[in-house]
Every structure is written in structure tokens, then in C-alpha cells.
Amino acid sequence: MxxxxxxxxxxxxxxxxxxxxxxxxxxxxxxxxSTDEIAYPLEITYDYARVDPxxxxxxxxxxxxxxxxLLPPLEAPTLGEGGTPLVEFDGIYVKDESRxxxxxxxxxxxxxxxxxxxxxxxxGVVVASSGNHGASAAAYAARAGLPAIVLTSADSxxxxxxxxxxxxxxxxxxxxxxxxxxxxxxxxxxxxxxxxNQTVTHTGHPFGPEGYKTIAYELFLQxxxxxxxxxxxxxxxxxxxGMWKGFVELRLLGLTxxxxxxxxxxxxxxxxxxxxxxxxxxxxxxxxxxxxxxxIAGQVGGHRGVVAVRDSGGEALLVTDEELRAAQRDLxxxxxxxxxxxxxxxxxxxKLRRDFDGPVVCVATSSGFKDVGVGxxxxxxxxxxxxxxxxxxx
Amino acid sequence: MxxxxxxxxxxxxxxxxxxxxxxxxxxxxxxxxSTDEIAYPLEITYDYARVDPxxxxxxxxxxxxxxxxLLPPLEAPTLGEGGTPLVEFDGIYVKDESRxxxxxxxxxxxxxxxxxxxxxxxxGVVVASSGNHGASAAAYAARAGLPAIVLTSADSxxxxxxxxxxxxxxxxxxxxxxxxxxxxxxxxxxxxxxxxNQTVTHTGHPFGPEGYKTIAYELFLQxxxxxxxxxxxxxxxxxxxGMWKGFVELRLLGLTxxxxxxxxxxxxxxxxxxxxxxxxxxxxxxxxxxxxxxxIAGQVGGHRGVVAVRDSGGEALLVTDEELRAAQRDLxxxxxxxxxxxxxxxxxxxKLRRDFDGPVVCVATSSGFKDVGVGxxxxxxxxxxxxxxxxxxx
Numbered sequence: 001m002x003x004x005x006x007x008x009x010x011x012x013x014x015x016x017x018x019x020x021x022x023x024x025x026x027x028x029x030x031x032x033x034s035t036d037e038i039a040y041p042l043e044i045t046y047d048y049a050r051v052d053p054x055x056x057x058x059x060x061x062x063x064x065x066x067x068x069x070l071l072p073p074l075e076a077p078t079l080g081e082g083g084t085p086l087v088e089f090d091g092i093y094v095k096d097e098s099r100x101x102x103x104x105x106x107x108x109x110x111x112x113x114x115x116x117x118x119x120x121x122x123x124g125v126v127v128a129s130s131g132n133h134g135a136s137a138a139a140y141a142a143r144a145g146l147p148a149i150v151l152t153s154a155d156s157x158x159x160x161x162x163x164x165x166x167x168x169x170x171x172x173x174x175x176x177x178x179x180x181x182x183x184x185x186x187x188x189x190x191x192x193x194x195x196x197n198q199t200v201t202h203t204g205h206p207f208g209p210e211g212y213k214t215i216a217y218e219l220f221l222q223x224x225x226x227x228x229x230x231x232x233x234x235x236x237x238x239x240x241x242g243m244w245k246g247f248v249e250l251r252l253l254g255l256t257x258x259x260x261x262x263x264x265x266x267x268x269x270x271x272x273x274x275x276x277x278x279x280x281x282x283x284x285x286x287x288x289x290x291x292x293x294x295x296i297a298g299q300v301g302g303h304r305g306v307v308a309v310r311d312s313g314g315e316a317l318l319v320t321d322e323e324l325r326a327a328q329r330d331l332x333x334x335x336x337x338x339x340x341x342x343x344x345x346x347x348x349x350x351k352l353r354r355d356f357d358g359p360v361v362c363v364a365t366s367s368g369f370k371d372v373g374v375g376x377x378x379x380x381x382x383x384x385x386x387x388x389x390x391x392x393x394x
Numbered sequence: 395m396x397x398x399x400x401x402x403x404x405x406x407x408x409x410x411x412x413x414x415x416x417x418x419x420x421x422x423x424x425x426x427x428s429t430d431e432i433a434y435p436l437e438i439t440y441d442y443a444r445v446d447p448x449x450x451x452x453x454x455x456x457x458x459x460x461x462x463x464l465l466p467p468l469e470a471p472t473l474g475e476g477g478t479p480l481v482e483f484d485g486i487y488v489k490d491e492s493r494x495x496x497x498x499x500x501x502x503x504x505x506x507x508x509x510x511x512x513x514x515x516x517x518g519v520v521v522a523s524s525g526n527h528g529a530s531a532a533a534y535a536a537r538a539g540l541p542a543i544v545l546t547s548a549d550s551x552x553x554x555x556x557x558x559x560x561x562x563x564x565x566x567x568x569x570x571x572x573x574x575x576x577x578x579x580x581x582x583x584x585x586x587x588x589x590x591n592q593t594v595t596h597t598g599h600p601f602g603p604e605g606y607k608t609i610a611y612e613l614f615l616q617x618x619x620x621x622x623x624x625x626x627x628x629x630x631x632x633x634x635x636g637m638w639k640g641f642v643e644l645r646l647l648g649l650t651x652x653x654x655x656x657x658x659x660x661x662x663x664x665x666x667x668x669x670x671x672x673x674x675x676x677x678x679x680x681x682x683x684x685x686x687x688x689x690i691a692g693q694v695g696g697h698r699g700v701v702a703v704r705d706s707g708g709e710a711l712l713v714t715d716e717e718l719r720a721a722q723r724d725l726x727x728x729x730x731x732x733x734x735x736x737x738x739x740x741x742x743x744x745k746l747r748r749d750f751d752g753p754v755v756c757v758a759t760s761s762g763f764k765d766v767g768v769g770x771x772x773x774x775x776x777x778x779x780x781x782x783x784x785x786x787x788x
Contacts, residue, residue: 100493102729172776174776333561335496376769385572
């Protein structure tokens, strides 16, 4: 049923004829199709003919190894990632990725990227990230017995700074302009395996987004079919693309005819994927205004997001911080406390105000503990409290 | 397979002949067997003859409703609690309860206690708690559409103070001596349903610990049999007792002959269950020294912990903050970042240094984000970082 990886090769998203052996992972984008302006990501191809269809007769539980034929080799040990619940919410469904080992969706990506590091025989893992990705990579590197270096920035929320440092990685806050040059040095001189982006438009690690396909597989099992639409917080669109690819594979394997429309939900402060889709560009870089949704607010987009939205017949949505806060509050009022970025899927769905002929899923990516301001605000003590002090807030 | 609750009655842990109807939940301990010194908790009895044994042929997934025959009526909606992974660690197994909706084991308890509030027709829920219990109750109350009042204290970690307030409950920090009188007032005058303790020795909500039986059921399925020993962080011992009861039920239902030894792991700063077991008392109250394991450090114990340790042939262990920090660090160095209290199970197991003839499980109760100091500490920025700055820490 499950079993060894059926991964075959790396293939450029810029040109399907541009293929490369599975190893070494090409962590600086496709060397053949990339240009000075556009770096093309790679994906992984599989020997789909050898997939046992009973693979999809299992319960959608934890540990990505249950999907091993459709993932790159999982050489790094599990932390029991995935198998997250689908929670009914206001007529739609919320896929709560805060239930993962480091309480965000990134764990699905890093089970796969750190596996690549182990399989490559790398002496360590290096990542530039101010939030979830860095901490998640640190956790999986620790679990795999590999040292890790995390390059982060000073404006990470304080609780998240403790988080990144909890797993024993070497964590250093450096100025933004120092991060990518330092990352390249660690890769080139120490030989550490990079699991974050190194290119002009986003490419990241070629294996990583494969981990997100497992969300699609779980949704298919949890819903008894594919959803009609999926709304997801979108930064670099690895999550959006990975899920899209998972649904495409289910169709390729004959398990579904329909596939969902994929909706990217970016901050209005940036929105590189919305820009690329609007201008017909393969990827874009935009100006970035202020936003508290630091987990997804970025200047740099990549080609993956364009592919997923375009090929699925979806749309690129932009949400303001105010719209994010409203969605965040509504989720929390139903017992689901999400980081601000994590509410972007629901915020996008609400902004669109469209009905769909089938289930709608909003992915909620990350625990509210990662939010800006958590741990900073102080609350007063009521010295002589009475019952009147306990009346509900207006 | 699953189906309606088979819950029958409330029964005193002090005297099995002292039985009461299932409703109303007796939230101030057993009125018949309790004395001024010892308040006896109640448990719930079930019509075990009507349990379909195929109940235990399912996958151990999320939503406690999959166990509904063996739980009190689940009138409050789910947040996809339970179904947490069992992670291999250093020759033993860690049951990671940080994967729950509010990232601690308390969600299993509060699915059940808030269900009691709903079934009782209460206009709201009230809880006195400085940490996980309060936030979890707030989340489930919000999910059920009930207002909630959370009485907390000023010395909650700052991130946890944000956490408790995230779900829309009315959260008020009050001096310690004001909490229980205020809680009683809310119960008596507003009619809110109390989900935390109101008695001299701990009794809490009679239905709540039933939720923890589901951990035993999951372990049974995940291990293909019961463990030989279970070590768990112990505060009021609702978790310890609930798991013990779950194993006892598996034996009663003919699914196992053996049951595990249960080990309570309390802070050396307090240790009321260790005291009660050492002195042969039904429950105890102790002096409390300083401890950072605020989630379990307390003066007040209850009879449940005594029953679980004594009847299972286990032991009461005490762990110092130093031993807790060592266990916490070792868990985090394997990618599992736990609150200090959450590491008590592993710390207890290590302190005992005993081999067992079968699997050993350490329950890890709560995400490291809830730890003391998270969000408070600030980290410096390296202005001109070089590769030498990235050498591993000594």
C-alpha cells in the first residue's frame, strides 16, 4: 500500500522537458530555464503507474510516511506531522494546520526538505526565516540529528524568537540585507543543506512543496471527494501549489474527475502573485507596505502560485489587515485561535462572496501564539473584584 | 459502533454505593461521602454490556465523538480534539497532547465539561485557571455559543494571558484569594456552569476526566495493546485518573488482560499526591515552594490520583525544576517543544530508572509556547554577521 518512494526526477515548472535526476536537489531553481529576472522552481515527478490505488483507502492520520510512494524519500524521522482535523465552520470547512508538531503547516514541508538533507549526506541544515519555517526546520533537523543554522530577523515577535531557539539550532538575528549572502556562505563553505529560498523570484527547496500534497489527500478522504474551492494564506505559494498538485494527482490516478479551484489569499500590502497573474508574468516582485501578517507579507512571489491559480481556474485575492483581523476574530470566537496570516484563507473567502457547488475549504495555517504582540501586552489585575466586573464586554 | 452515550449515573470515588443520577453534574464533590477535610470526587458509570466491541476497531483519529458510548453526552460541538500522535523517543513513546485544538490535553476534558454545561441548559461557563484549562474552556464555550468567564492570576506568563483572552471570554486577573469566592458567586448568582474545582481537596467537574479515557483508548490502538507503564505530568491528577480508568474499561470489556502501572509525576515543590500515598490519606494538601512548572505545581491534590496510582501498582514520583528542564531540553532536541510541566512525564520516567516488560509511554501535555518566559526574553541582533558567528554553541 505505502512503500518506497516512487519519485523519479526533478522537472522545471518553466519547461516540462527540462528534467534532472532526483539528486542532488537543485536548491537554486532550475539552472536551465531560469533567467536573471525569473527563477523557475522545480517539482518532482513520480512513476504514477506503480501507485497502488489502495493507498487512498487509509485513514488520514499522522506521519507523512503513510503517503511515501508519492513523496520524495523520507529519510528524516517523523514528528507525527499531518492528519490534521477538518472543522466545520459557518457553512464551510477549516483545515487546522496548527495541530502539527510545531503548530503550523510548515512541518509537512520540512519533513520532506530535511529528508533531502539527510539523503544528500549534508552535515547540517540552514534556513533564513523569521517565523514558522525556521522553527519547523530546526525541529526536523534536531529530530534527524543534524545541526541547524537559522537566520532570522529582529522584528520576529518575541514569542516566536523563543520558539525558533527552542530546538537547539544556532539561531542568529541579522539585518535583512545580510540574510541571503550569509545563507549562501553557509551553503557554499559549510556545505549545509539550504531549505529556504536563494533566488530572485521564489524557488525554495524543490522537494518541499511535495509535502503539502498530503493536505489534498487528507481533504479528499475527509470530505469523501475533492472540495469545490480551496482558499489558502499565500506567501510564496508553496502550500497553494503543493495542495493543487495533490488534487491533480488524484485526478491522474483516476480517483476524481473534478479538481477544486485554488484561491491564493495574499496581503493587500504586497500581493506578488496577484500582480503576476494580473500582468501575465510568470512571477513578480512588488513593493511591500506595512502589515502585521508577517507570515505571508512579502515582496517576492514565485511561479508556483501562478501555475496553481491559473491552471485550477481560481483567482488571486488580496486581503487587508482589517479583513484579516475580522476573520481571525471570527475563527477565535469559534475556538480556533490563528496567527493573523493564518486567517487569510477565511478572509479571502469572505471577500470573494461567491457560492460554490460543493464543499469549500479554508486552510488555517498557524497557531495564534505566533501572532504579533503575543507576550508583549500586559494585562491589569483587579484588586477587589466584584460580580459587576465580570459583565460581558460591550 | 459509536452512537449515543451509555452513561448511567454519577458515583462517588469515596464509596461505590453512593450513586446519583447523571444530571445535574455534582460540581462540588460528592455530597454524601465528603467531609470538611476530604472532598470526594465522582466518576461516571456506563452500561458496559451495551458497548459494541467494534468500537475499538477504528483508527484513533480526531473528535471525541468517535468514543461517544463511553463518554457523557457530547452536547458541545467538537474542535477536532484528540487523535494525537505517539512519537518514538529514546526507546520509549511520547504521547504529544500539544496537537490538540488549544495545544494541550485539557481539550479532551473541556469537550466533556462544556457539553455538561450545554446539556444542563446553563447560560454560561465559569473557570478559575491561570493557564491551559481556562483557555481551553474558553475555546469550547465559544464553540458552543456560550459566554464564559475566566478567573486568572497575574503571574500567568504573558503569552498565556493573551491566549486566555483570544476566544472572546471575559477574562479577569484577580488576586488568588479572590478567585474561589468569586467563582462561587458566578455559579450561585449567574448560574454559570463551573468547570474548575470548588472543594477543599480537588474534585473539579465530575464529567471532565472521562474525556481523558480516550488517551488510553488511542494508546491501546496505536501500540496494539496496553503499555506497561504510563508516566504523566500530575497536577490534580484528572489526566492520570482518566487514562487509568480508560485502561480499566478496556480490561472490563475483555480487550486486554493486562493494565499499565500509572506513575504520577509531580513537582518536588509540592507533591500532594505523593504525600497522600505516603501517608495513606485519601487526599492531601501540602506546602508549595517555588516552581516554574506552574501548570502542575499546586498545594491541593485529590483522591483520583491516589486511586490511580494505588490501584495500578504504580508510584508517585517527584521531579525538581532542574530535572524538568533537562527533560524539556531533551524533548526539544528531538523536535518536541513542551511547556516545562509537560516534560514531567519524561522527567519522572528518567528519575525512576526502571525497565519495564513492555512499551513505556510518557504523556507530554502542552506546547512550549505556554512556558514561563516565552515572549519576555529579548534576543540581540548581530549587525555585521560572519560565518564565525554561526559556529555551534558550546
